[in-house]
Amino acid sequence: MISLSAVDSLLAACLVLLVGRLLTSRISFLARYSIPDPVVGGLLFAVGVFVLTRLMGVDIRMDTDIRSVFLLIFFSCVGLTANLRLLKRGGPRLLVFLIALAPFLILQNAVGLGMAWLFDMHPLMGLLAGSITLVGGHGTGAAYAASFADSNNIQDVMALAMMAATIGLVMGGIVGGPVAEWLLKRHKITSPASAAAAAVGDDGSAALPVVEDMQRPVDASTFIGSLASIFVCLAVGQFMAVQFADLPVNIPNFLWCLVTGVLIRNIGPLVHVEPDDRTSDLIGSLALSLFLALSMMTVDLASAMQLAGPLLMILAVQTVVCMLYAAWVVFRIVRRDYEAAVISAAFCGFAMGATATAIANMQALSRRHGPAPEAFIVVPITGAFLVDIMNVMVLTMFISVPFIGGF
Numbered sequence: 001m002i003s004l005s006a007v008d009s010l011l012a013a014c015l016v017l018l019v020g021r022l023l024t025s026r027i028s029f030l031a032r033y034s035i036p037d038p039v040v041g042g043l044l045f046a047v048g049v050f051v052l053t054r055l056m057g058v059d060i061r062m063d064t065d066i067r068s069v070f071l072l073i074f075f076s077c078v079g080l081t082a083n084l085r086l087l088k089r090g091g092p093r094l095l096v097f098l099i100a101l102a103p104f105l106i107l108q109n110a111v112g113l114g115m116a117w118l119f120d121m122h123p124l125m126g127l128l129a130g131s132i133t134l135v136g137g138h139g140t141g142a143a144y145a146a147s148f149a150d151s152n153n154i155q156d157v158m159a160l161a162m163m164a165a166t167i168g169l170v171m172g173g174i175v176g177g178p179v180a181e182w183l184l185k186r187h188k189i190t191s192p193a194s195a196a197a198a199a200v201g202d203d204g205s206a207a208l209p210v211v212e213d214m215q216r217p218v219d220a221s222t223f224i225g226s227l228a229s230i231f232v233c234l235a236v237g238q239f240m241a242v243q244f245a246d247l248p249v250n251i252p253n254f255l256w257c258l259v260t261g262v263l264i265r266n267i268g269p270l271v272h273v274e275p276d277d278r279t280s281d282l283i284g285s286l287a288l289s290l291f292l293a294l295s296m297m298t299v300d301l302a303s304a305m306q307l308a309g310p311l312l313m314i315l316a317v318q319t320v321v322c323m324l325y326a327a328w329v330v331f332r333i334v335r336r337d338y339e340a341a342v343i344s345a346a347f348c349g350f351a352m353g354a355t356a357t358a359i360a361n362m363q364a365l366s367r368r369h370g371p372a373p374e375a376f377i378v379v380p381i382t383g384a385f386l387v388d389i390m391n392v393m394v395l396t397m398f399i400s401v402p403f404i405g406g407f
Helices: 006-026 028-032 037-056 067-080 083-116 123-132 137-151 159-187 194-199 219-242 252-269 277-297 301-333 338-352 354-371 375-399
Strands: 002-004 060-062
Touching: 002 006, 002 067, 006 037, 006 060, 006 277, 037 060, 037 159, 037 277, 067 137, 067 219, 067 252, 067 277, 083 123, 083 252, 083 338, 123 137, 123 159, 123 301, 123 375, 137 159, 137 277, 137 375, 159 277, 159 301, 159 338, 159 354, 194 354, 219 252, 219 277, 219 338, 252 375, 338 354, 338 375, 354 375
Parallel strands: 002 060
Antiparallel strands: none
């Protein structure tokens, strides 16, 4: 048996991230669908461990105790970058888009639960193939997978969560464009006027929310200030988790950290305390990458493959439901115009994958048909933090149901 210390495990995780980055930059398929570096590198490492174990009987053990800390840091950073003042820029279209999104989160989990019942699987597996990994992505999927493995003793749940999130990323990038093209053709929607096209860039990038003070360098004091805010989130979050541990509703630890971050980000400026968004985003990305790398490196592929078939069937149904909802609900509720078609394509992106996939869908459409300024404001704001907050609230409600969380 080969046992890696905490330092050795972190070194291996860093090497996995470098290999993953190399592969995603060289293989166009991985880059096109924004497959995360830690998922690519971590999966390759897991395959190597699988081969060594089967062929040579080598058992590799890693020290992953720090993994949960990385997860809490990530969600703290999500909260610390949640600038609620940006909501004013989205206007009415942002509001109606959120109204359309809330029922979908419930529908997506209901579909997952129904399919899990059909395949005689644990109900939590239905949520795992629902908004946990699809809307939530790899970060939220890994968080709940770790919780399910500890509290419900569900085996190989981490590998399945990463598989579902990865497939969702790919499907979100594949179906978004065709849905928008079908809507444009069916409703005979013309491209934006030439005057509007001249006002913004061809790829719509000028319509993105303006980020203030982007030229200001990140120095040591800025970095330490963000670290201090993050550790406050961790301390308060863990304290609140202990205080409310006996509630009938199971509130995950990372939600307390996220909420604390939101409060610091939006109340802090009133007392001249304002964390730097760029630094918080950088630290959060680093923490998530290390968490995902350590998670993927320790999955048991042999056991996970036994449940891969039913999982693929659930995800196929979820893809169809997402396309129908985008075309018949989202498009109609956000005004049935060109912007609505672009937003519908973006909806497929982060309803099945991630905000990056949603923006990629919008950029592909804007390059072909012209700019969509409102879409490039509404979608990044929603995907940055609002959808994560809504998703955790909906999931908390589902998991608190006795026959689901207490199965």
